[in-house]
Amino acid sequence: MRNGFALLAALAATALPGWAVLGGSAESVVTDQLKFQAKRTVVETQEYSLHVISLDDGTLIREYVTPGGKVFGVSWSGPTIPDLPQLLGSYNAEFQNAVHVKSGHRRTAGVHDSDLVVESSGHMRAFYGRAYLNSMLPSGVTQEIVK
């Protein structure tokens, strides 16, 4: 199954976009296109659109976009941790600052501010995380949909 998946991703890789930056415009996916070869599918709902991006190592990135075209949430799962500065954009600094002052525990990292929430967990071969901006959640959408 993994082999078949990788082949599909490779075939689709030449002209498909990467992902957008948290808080940024949905069009910003194109600027990332060269950095991350990936295949993308889009699911439209009434409140938001969900872009599911598959990297050829099995990583899945989900980005949640408002009707106005802003990325209000992202999540990831896969055998390695994706490039978080790429995913979180200008919010990565706030996340890293929070991680730097954490207590000594291992294997999770997070920030829970009034606006920004970032959560990272998992272990070797299986990592998970999500990030969202409370201020950008579309009306009728709760944080639970970012998963």
Added chain:
Amino acid sequence: MKRYGPLAGACGSVFALLMGLAACGGGDGSSSSGGSTTPVVTTVNNVQPVVVDSGPSLNGQPIGANDELFTTVTICVPGTSTCQSIDHVLVDTGSSGLRLLSGNIALTLPYVTDASNNPIGNCVQFADTTYQWGPLVKVDVRLAGEVASSVPIQVAGASNFAAAPASCTAGGIPAQTLLELGANGILGVGLFRQDCGVACASSSPPAVYFSCPATGCTPTSVALTGQLQNPVWMFPQDNNGLAILLPQVGAAGAVSVSGSVIFGIGTQSNNGLGTTQAQAADINTGNFTTTFNGVPYTTSYIDSGSSGFFILDSTTTGLPNCASSSDAAGYYCPTSPASFTAITSGRNPNGSGTTVSANIAFSIANGVSLIDSPNTSFNNLGGPAPGVFDWGLPFFFGRTVFIGIESQTSAAGTGPYWAY
């Protein structure tokens, strides 16, 4: 390789980590050991002492660990009796492979090289966003009376090696020194034989292994045998898995706890499965299912390297998060201990097709009260990990937990599996 250090220049593939001890010639076990002589398979000491305590000392003070399991690892120049022991290496069932800090290594060790004779670098990233970067070298790993010969390990933070690639450091925090890591290394004894596995041996590998000529490091594929290895499966005997045994602690925890890692499953009189029940884990991720309040969570795992139960979120558990300004940021802080039961389940690894389940009772107490106490060993420290059920070190207290390594067999069946 002369560009990596003045003394390494005359030494071919010998990796001079500590310049004063660099000695050319005798260190390259691959050429001088004459082939590893297979030890006669007899009963060897398979019990490795482990401890949960306040961690290694830094500037004369314990670093202040909580719920971290440590052991002392002996490494040797391959095929020789030139060895050193390194204490307070984290025992980690959430990864595979031995990673040691460069600053602790006093031996001269041979690089692992690729087909072009370039050294190979390894990047590991953990979910707490820390990373480790450094070259692969080969050592003999000695644990209890067991020896794994010519094991590729990572030397993290080697100053005379290529700088970490941007993809490794991106957004992460280095864990390359004692202060940064809080341990002298990580002994990955998880479910898998290698750290990465077939993905890193494929033609489009993730950015985990790098070929590092003088012009810079680029991602490369590495055959399974060249990757970081769980040393247990490389032992000549007692190599189908291991057990971790820790005594129970009280609700307030303990100052320290001494326990054992026993190598092999059903291979000696001291490592039988007894009444434990085995549950298979996913062959790709090592995950299984934990059902909590009737909801199944498939991203569930047992990780001795997690310093707490990291489970779900505040809304789902009803547990308040500790204040982000507190000593216990990232943990739960209920005003009084909360008791829970969850059900772990997995396929029986014996191939019968049945599902095996276990009810696990546990509690979570106030993280600030625990962390601020003099104790270091807690069976009730927990924190959030939304959507995830991470049975961390608290799970191991008062249990014998067997780790069945992938493709290795025992009376329980074929790994990867857990039994407890």
